[in-house]
Amino acid sequence: MARQERDAATLERLADQLLVWYEINRRDLPWRHTRDPYAIWVSEVMLQQTRVAVVGERYRAFLQRFPTLQDLAASPEQDVLALWSGLGYYRRARMLQKAAQFVVSHHAGCMPTTAAELRLLPGIGAYTAAAIASIAHGEPVAVVDGNVERVLCRMQGWSAASRSRATTQRRRVESLADKLLVPGRPGDSNQAMMELGALICTPRNPKCMLCPLTRDCKTRGEHKTQPRPRMRSQAIACALVVRTTGDAGQQVREVFLEQRPATESVMPGLWQLPMLREAAMPEEDVRLTVRHAIMQVNYYVRVREVAQNQVDTLAVAAGERRWVPLVEAAAMALTGLTRKVLTRAHLLRHLPPGSIAAESTARVS
Numbered sequence: 001m002a003r004q005e006r007d008a009a010t011l012e013r014l015a016d017q018l019l020v021w022y023e024i025n026r027r028d029l030p031w032r033h034t035r036d037p038y039a040i041w042v043s044e045v046m047l048q049q050t051r052v053a054v055v056g057e058r059y060r061a062f063l064q065r066f067p068t069l070q071d072l073a074a075s076p077e078q079d080v081l082a083l084w085s086g087l088g089y090y091r092r093a094r095m096l097q098k099a100a101q102f103v104v105s106h107h108a109g110c111m112p113t114t115a116a117e118l119r120l121l122p123g124i125g126a127y128t129a130a131a132i133a134s135i136a137h138g139e140p141v142a143v144v145d146g147n148v149e150r151v152l153c154r155m156q157g158w159s160a161a162s163r164s165r166a167t168t169q170r171r172r173v174e175s176l177a178d179k180l181l182v183p184g185r186p187g188d189s190n191q192a193m194m195e196l197g198a199l200i201c202t203p204r205n206p207k208c209m210l211c212p213l214t215r216d217c218k219t220r221g222e223h224k225t226q227p228r229p230r231m232r233s234q235a236i237a238c239a240l241v242v243r244t245t246g247d248a249g250q251q252v253r254e255v256f257l258e259q260r261p262a263t264e265s266v267m268p269g270l271w272q273l274p275m276l277r278e279a280a281m282p283e284e285d286v287r288l289t290v291r292h293a294i295m296q297v298n299y300y301v302r303v304r305e306v307a308q309n310q311v312d313t314l315a316v317a318a319g320e321r322r323w324v325p326l327v328e329a330a331a332m333a334l335t336g337l338t339r340k341v342l343t344r345a346h347l348l349r350h351l352p353p354g355s356i357a358a359e360s361t362a363r364v365s
């Protein structure tokens with residue numbers, strides 16, 4: 001890796017160019033209208049592994065329900081998970097609440113202000129701590145994640161490091177990112193760099209002709225990277241069990257859900273459709289097929305409509321099962337897959353009884 005250092009005047013100019021570009025091109029995102037460290041923290045946690053378009057709505061709803069750190073700390077976990085539903089990676093929600101409770105019990109409800117102190121809170125890593133400290137409190141500390149690393153490696157012409165050199169490379173990137181902060185405006189500089197990675201210097205097909213750094217960029221395009229791990233595919237199946245109860249005119253549609261045991265390492269306590277033992281089934285029994293990606297696995301999920309008395313025979317033994325009115329299901333802490341299946345089957349909307357079965361016969365992929 002040839003060293004490609006730049007002098008201080010060049011770095012200062014690049015930092016200014018980036019900020020000017022940001023002021024003109026930044027997206028109007030809800031978390032950019034606040035300096036409240038709690039709100040910034042919520043947005044940063046949501047944005048980890050979830051697209052901006054999905055986070056927008058969820059962020060507003062979450063802050064409406066839990067407007068302060070104290071509200072979040074004092075709420076039942078199931079309420080927090082329900083508001084997180086659809087964002088995936090529920091561990092983030094649990095850790096967020098745990099950290100809020102820690103702040104209440106150990107810091108009298110006041111969040112620490114420096115990145116170093118924020119890192120001591122449970123679940124807050126270097127990236128989130130730097131984002132909160134720089135945006136809310138103006139601390140000159142750079143945020144560095146995979147996007148920032150990509151931009152700076154391309155700009156410097158640094159090829160992606162092998163595993164053995166990853167730490168050294170990371171330190172070089174962090175050092176460079178620190179030097180690209182405009183004095184007095186570290187929060188804006190950090191957001192500018194993140195925005196450039198999201199909009200211009202994208203993983204594929206970077207828009208170099210529109211990039212404010214293009215004149216000084218060593219690669220002006222994609223650079224050599226380590227191959228990404230390939231996604232695996234796995235076929236699984238779940239049971240869709242629905243019924244109508246009540247008298248004519250007062251009918252209620254219900255779905256049979258089970259709660260994942262609290263001892264599960266993945267998504268404990270969340271509600272899901274019962275999972276079937278066998279992914280294979282006669283073609284005519286497949287009511288829906290959905291693809292659902294978790295980590296490095298693409299799950300191809302067959303949804304089979306079964307009767308309640310078949311569930312124990314066909315499904316894997318799991319946690320408590322119960323009938324849930326469909327109008328309540330949407331507000332529960334559902335797994336992402338269950339929410340997706342019920343939405344695709346038009347069951348999470350308030351539909352007249354009888355219209356659901358017909359609509360759910362469409363095959364979706």
Ligand code: SF4
Binds near residue numbers: 200201215218219
């Ligand atoms: S010129 Fe292209 S590769 Fe270089 S930083 Fe800009 S978008 Fe990325």
